[in-house]
Amino acid sequence: MNDKLALPVGTTLDRFIMRKQEEFSYATGELSQLLRDIALAAKIVNREINRAGLLDVTGAYGQQNVQGEDQQKLDVIANIRFIRALRNGGEVCTIISEEEDDIIQTGNHKGKYIVAIDPLDGSSNIDVNVSIGTIFSIYRRVSEQGGNGTMEDCLQEGTRQVGAGYVIYGSSTMLVYTTGHGVNGFTYDPSLGEFFLSHPNITSPKTGSIYSINEGSAASFPEGLKQYVNYCKESGYSARYIGSLVADFHRNLLKGGIYIYPATAKAPKGKLRLMYECNAMAFIVEQAGGKATNGSQRILEIKPTELHERCPLYIGSTEMVDQVEEYLKAEVEVN
Numbered sequence: 001m002n003d004k005l006a007l008p009v010g011t012t013l014d015r016f017i018m019r020k021q022e023e024f025s026y027a028t029g030e031l032s033q034l035l036r037d038i039a040l041a042a043k044i045v046n047r048e049i050n051r052a053g054l055l056d057v058t059g060a061y062g063q064q065n066v067q068g069e070d071q072q073k074l075d076v077i078a079n080i081r082f083i084r085a086l087r088n089g090g091e092v093c094t095i096i097s098e099e100e101d102d103i104i105q106t107g108n109h110k111g112k113y114i115v116a117i118d119p120l121d122g123s124s125n126i127d128v129n130v131s132i133g134t135i136f137s138i139y140r141r142v143s144e145q146g147g148n149g150t151m152e153d154c155l156q157e158g159t160r161q162v163g164a165g166y167v168i169y170g171s172s173t174m175l176v177y178t179t180g181h182g183v184n185g186f187t188y189d190p191s192l193g194e195f196f197l198s199h200p201n202i203t204s205p206k207t208g209s210i211y212s213i214n215e216g217s218a219a220s221f222p223e224g225l226k227q228y229v230n231y232c233k234e235s236g237y238s239a240r241y242i243g244s245l246v247a248d249f250h251r252n253l254l255k256g257g258i259y260i261y262p263a264t265a266k267a268p269k270g271k272l273r274l275m276y277e278c279n280a281m282a283f284i285v286e287q288a289g290g291k292a293t294n295g296s297q298r299i300l301e302i303k304p305t306e307l308h309e310r311c312p313l314y315i316g317s318t319e320m321v322d323q324v325e326e327y328l329k330a331e332v333e334v335n
C-alpha cells in the first residue's frame with residue numbers, strides 16, 4: 001500500500017499532510033486540518049506528561065469512568081485537551097471518548113467528521129514513567145451536515161474509518177497514522193515543537209518471534225490460546241508485555257510480533273474497546289500488511305452496537321495471527 005509521493009525523512013508533518021492532500025483532487029482540506037488539530041493536542045499532552053511529576057498531575061483523579069476504572073488525573077487532562085482541540089478545529093461534529101459516558105456534541109454542525117478517542121492509553125503505567133499513548137479513529141458522518149452527529153454516525157464498522165492513528169509518549173514521542181494509503185510515523189522534536197517524518201511507509205514483518213500477552217490471566221485463557229502460548233515458548237519466542245497497548249503494538253509493528261488481549265474470566269468479552277482501541281489499531285496494522293481479529297472475525301468487520309463495547313484482540317504479523325487462529329479453531333473442532 002505504497003503511496004504515490006515518497007517524501008524524504010525529515011519532512012514536517014504539516015508539509016506531509018499538505019502534499020498528501022494534493023494527491024486527491026476531491027480533498028477539501030478538512031481531514032488535513034483535523035489531523036493537525038490532533039497533532040497540536042498531542043504536543044500539549046506530551047508536555048503535561050513530561051512534567052507530570054513536577055506538577056502534581058500524577059495519581060488518581062478521584063472519579064471512575066463509564067468502564068468503572070479509576071480515572072487518573074492525566075486521563076482527565078488528556079481528555080480535556082483533545083476534546084478542546086477537536087471542538088475548536090471545527091471539523092468534528094461528534095466525539096466518542098473512553099473518559100466520557102455519552103457522545104460529545106461539539107456544536108460544529110457543519111463538521112463532517114466523527115472522532116473516537118482513547119485520550120490516554122496504558123493508564124496503569126502513567127505514574128511509573130512507562131510508555132503510554134493516545135489512540136484515535138476518524139469516520140465521516142453519514143447523517144446530513146447541519147446538526148449534531150447521531151448514534152448511527154458513531155457506531156460505524158471499522159472498515160468505514162477514513163483515518164486512524166496513535167501517539168506514543170515514550171523514549172521519544174511519535175505520531176503514527178494512516179488515511180488508507182499506507183502508514184507513516186513522525187517523531188516529535190520538542191526543541192522545535194515539530195513532528196518530522198522518521199518512519200515512512202511502515203510495513204509489518206509477515207512473522208516475528210515476540211508475543212505480548214498478560215499471562216497473569218493464563219488460567220482462564222481459551223485452551224487453544226494456552227497451547228499457542230506454549231508453542232511460542234517452545235519455539236524460543238521472546239515474551240514482551242509493557243501493559244500499554246500502544247507501546248506493545250508499536251514495537252511489534254516495527255519488529256514483527258503478536259499482541260493478544262483475549263477473553264478471560266476477569267474480562268469475558270476481552271478488555272479493549274472496539275471503537276477507540278481495536279478499530280484504530282486494526283486499520284493501521286492492515287495498512288502495514290498485518291492482521292487483526294477477535295480470534296475468528298476480522299476486527300474491522302465487527303458491527304458495533306455500543307459506544308464502549310469490548311472485544312478480544314489478536315493483532316500483529318499476519319502469519320502469527322493466522323497461527324493462533326488455527327489453534328483456537330482446533331480447540332472449537334475438538335469440543
Ligand SMILES: O=P(O)(O)OC[C@H]1O[C@](O)(COP(=O)(O)O)[C@@H](O)[C@@H]1O
Nearest residue numbers: 120121122123124214243244245246
Ligand atoms: O493490565 P492488563 O489487564 O494487562 O491490561 C493492560 C491493557 O489495558 C490497557 O491499559 C487499556 O487501556 P486504558 O489504559 O486506556 O484503559 C491497554 O493499554 C493495555 O494493553
